[in-house]
Amino acid sequence: MADFSDYLENKILDHVFRNTPYTPPATIYLALYTAAPTDAGGGTQVTGGGYARKAVTFGAAAGGAMANTNLIDFLATGANFGTITHVGVFDALTAGNLLAWKAISSIVINDGDTISFPIGSIIMGQD
Numbered sequence: 001m002a003d004f005s006d007y008l009e010n011k012i013l014d015h016v017f018r019n020t021p022y023t024p025p026a027t028i029y030l031a032l033y034t035a036a037p038t039d040a041g042g043g044t045q046v047t048g049g050g051y052a053r054k055a056v057t058f059g060a061a062a063g064g065a066m067a068n069t070n071l072i073d074f075l076a077t078g079a080n081f082g083t084i085t086h087v088g089v090f091d092a093l094t095a096g097n098l099l100a101w102k103a104i105s106s107i108v109i110n111d112g113d114t115i116s117f118p119i120g121s122i123i124m125g126q127d
Contacts, residue, residue, distance in 0.1 A: 003100060029091075031045050031090055032051070033046070068120065073115070
């Protein structure tokens with residue numbers, strides 16, 4: 001993930017430099033976008049077609065980065081997802097706070113199609 005959100009940057013800065021407690025989320029979720037978010041949030045997240053954010057787990061950080069340890073599949077059922085251009089990581093299954101986001105190679109996901117993210121393909125930290 002190339003860009004941490006303003007929300008996460010502020011939480012980390014306050015935690016490290018102001019000793020303000022930050023409780024990380026128990027579960028992290030991957031989201032799909034058809035229009036780019038920014039560090040402030042926004043963008044257009046996929047809706048419909050059986051879409052829901054998916055839980056993602058990460059291994060321990062090493063060398064300033066960490067990668068997902070689980071395979072993540074999104075299956076469009078009953079409607080198209082559209083052209084996926086970005087992914088984001090959230091602290092909740094619905095609503096919640098965007099933690100990080102990144103552009104991906106655009107891919108059209110129609111009804112019945114699956115977009116998959118293999119183990120090790122979602123990198124947090126250094127690109």
